Amino acid sequence: MKLLLVTAASKEMMAIRKSRVIGFQQCTMPYLAALTPPGWDIEHVDEVVENIDYTKYYDLVSITFHTPSAKHAYDIATKFRKNGITVVMGGPHVTLMPEEAEKYADVIFVGESEITWPQFIHDFERKQYKSKYVCTIPPELNGIPMSRKDLFHRKDHSNGIMFATRGCPNKCEFCAISIMYKNKLRKRPVEEAAKEYAFFKGKIIIFWDDNISADAEYAKELFRAITPYKKWWSSQASINAGKDDEFLKLASKSGCKQLFLGIESISQSSLNSANKSFNKVEDYYEIIKKIHSYGISVQAGVVFGFDEDGKDIFKKTLDFLEKSGVQNATFNILTPYPGTPLFKRLEAERRILTYDWSKYNARTDVVFTPRNMTCEELIQGFNWANKRFYSLKSITKRLSKSAAGLYWTLPLNLMYHHYLKSNKY
Ligand code: SF4
Numbered sequence: 001m002k003l004l005l006v007t008a009a010s011k012e013m014m015a016i017r018k019s020r021v022i023g024f025q026q027c028t029m030p031y032l033a034a035l036t037p038p039g040w041d042i043e044h045v046d047e048v049v050e051n052i053d054y055t056k057y058y059d060l061v062s063i064t065f066h067t068p069s070a071k072h073a074y075d076i077a078t079k080f081r082k083n084g085i086t087v088v089m090g091g092p093h094v095t096l097m098p099e100e101a102e103k104y105a106d107v108i109f110v111g112e113s114e115i116t117w118p119q120f121i122h123d124f125e126r127k128q129y130k131s132k133y134v135c136t137i138p139p140e141l142n143g144i145p146m147s148r149k150d151l152f153h154r155k156d157h158s159n160g161i162m163f164a165t166r167g168c169p170n171k172c173e174f175c176a177i178s179i180m181y182k183n184k185l186r187k188r189p190v191e192e193a194a195k196e197y198a199f200f201k202g203k204i205i206i207f208w209d210d211n212i213s214a215d216a217e218y219a220k221e222l223f224r225a226i227t228p229y230k231k232w233w234s235s236q237a238s239i240n241a242g243k244d245d246e247f248l249k250l251a252s253k254s255g256c257k258q259l260f261l262g263i264e265s266i267s268q269s270s271l272n273s274a275n276k277s278f279n280k281v282e283d284y285y286e287i288i289k290k291i292h293s294y295g296i297s298v299q300a301g302v303v304f305g306f307d308e309d310g311k312d313i314f315k316k317t318l319d320f321l322e323k324s325g326v327q328n329a330t331f332n333i334l335t336p337y338p339g340t341p342l343f344k345r346l347e348a349e350r351r352i353l354t355y356d357w358s359k360y361n362a363r364t365d366v367v368f369t370p371r372n373m374t375c376e377e378l379i380q381g382f383n384w385a386n387k388r389f390y391s392l393k394s395i396t397k398r399l400s401k402s403a404a405g406l407y408w409t410l411p412l413n414l415m416y417h418h419y420l421k422s423n424k425y
Helices: 011-019 028-034 067-082 092-096 116-125 176-180 190-199 216-229 239-243 245-253 268-273 281-293 313-324 341-348 375-389 392-399 406-422
Strands: 002-007 041-046 060-064 086-090 107-110 132-134 160-162 204-207 232-237 256-264 297-304 328-333
Touching: 002 028, 011 067, 028 041, 028 060, 060 067, 067 086, 067 092, 086 092, 092 107, 092 176, 107 116, 116 132, 160 190, 190 216, 216 245, 232 239, 239 245, 239 256, 239 281, 245 256, 245 281, 256 281, 268 281, 281 297, 281 313, 297 313, 297 375, 313 375, 313 392, 328 375, 328 406, 392 406
Parallel strands: 002 041, 002 060, 060 086, 086 107, 107 132, 160 204, 204 232, 232 256, 256 297, 297 328
Antiparallel strands: none
8 A cells, every 4th residue: 555644834834944044854754654554655755855746646645734834735635635545634733723624634633643543544454444533642652663764855954853752741822732732741761762863873863852851850861871872962942951950961961962942032021921931031041151051052942922022022132142142043923823822812802813824934924913013013023133143243242152062053153144134034
C-alpha cells in the first residue's frame, strides 16, 4: 500500500519562514511514518522544499498543518479526494478546529497520534475505518519508535530534529500547546531519547520540545546521558531554567549552544494578564547574564500586542534586549489561535477581526483589535523592532555584551541584517 505524508505549508507561510533565515523542519511526519506498520511504501513531501506530484497514485494521503496553512491544506485534500484517494488530516489546526477540518477530509485525527494512528491503519487495511479518531488521554511516550531519518528532506543548518518531552504544565492564555496537549507534560525515558540523539550522524540537534526545562531533574538526567556524544544542541526552555546553576552547567557540558526563552514581554502587567506571571521581568537581566556565563547564547521569544502593551512597548523592549545582550530574537504579533482562552476572550469581547486563518501568521497581519494601539501601529512597531534588532548598531551593542556563541551568532545576525535591508519583515 502506498502512503503519502504531507507537511503542508502555504506560499505565504513559506515566504514568512524564509524571512527567519533559520527555520526548523518539522518532525511530525517522520515520527508518524515510524508508527506505520511494515508493508507500507511511504513518501513524505515537506512543502517547504518539495512540491506535491498529484499525478502519482497513493492509497492514502495524510496531511499535517498549522492554522495559517489551513486553507492551503484543504485545497490539497480536495485535489486528492477528487482523484478518489482517501485523505486523512491531523496536527495542530485539526485538533483545535475539528468541526471545520472534517468537512475536507475522509478521516480526522484529534490530538496526538501514537495510539490512534496504528489503530486507524489497522482499520484502513480492513476497510472498516471511522471518520474521526480522538486521542482522549495524552499518551505516555515510553517505547515510541525513532523517527524515519530517511524522510527528512531539508538540508538546512541542523542535522537532527527530535524531541525528549512533549507538552507543558503551564496555561498561558495565548498558547495553543497547552490546549493541544491538555497541560500534560510527558517525557520519553532518558535512555530512549539519548539513543535517538546518538543515532543522528550530524553534529547539531534541535530538541523540538515545548519546554525542555519543564521538569528540571529529568532535563539534568538527559543532559548527563547525551554528554558523551559531543554534539551541539538547542531547545526551548522556560526563562526560569536560567536560575538553576546545575541545569545550566549540565546543559553547557552536554553541548547546549543556545536556549530559546519565551520571555514574551518586558511588561510585567502584560505577562500577568496573559497568565504568565511566573515570568518575572525584574529577574530577566540577571538570568540572561547567568546563561551567558555558561557559554550559552539566548534567543528571546517576544510577543507584541498584549492588552497592557502601550505604544512605548517596542522601544522599551529593544532597549532591554540590547542592554542584556540577547543574541537572537523571534518577534511575534499576538495572535489568538482558535481554541485558546485568548481567542475565546477576544471573541466574547467582539475583538476578532477576521476568521481568515491565513492571516493568523503572527508576522504580517493583526487579526484582533488591540487595546492601546491601532492594528497599523502594532504592525509598524513589530517591523521597527525587527529592523532595529538587526541593525548594525544593535548587533554591535548586543553581541559585545557576551562572547557566548559569537562565532555563529555574529554571522547569523549579519545575515538577518542583510535580509531585512531588502525585505519587508
Ligand atoms: S510556558 Fe510556553 S509552552 Fe508553556 S503554556 Fe506558556 S507559552 Fe505555552
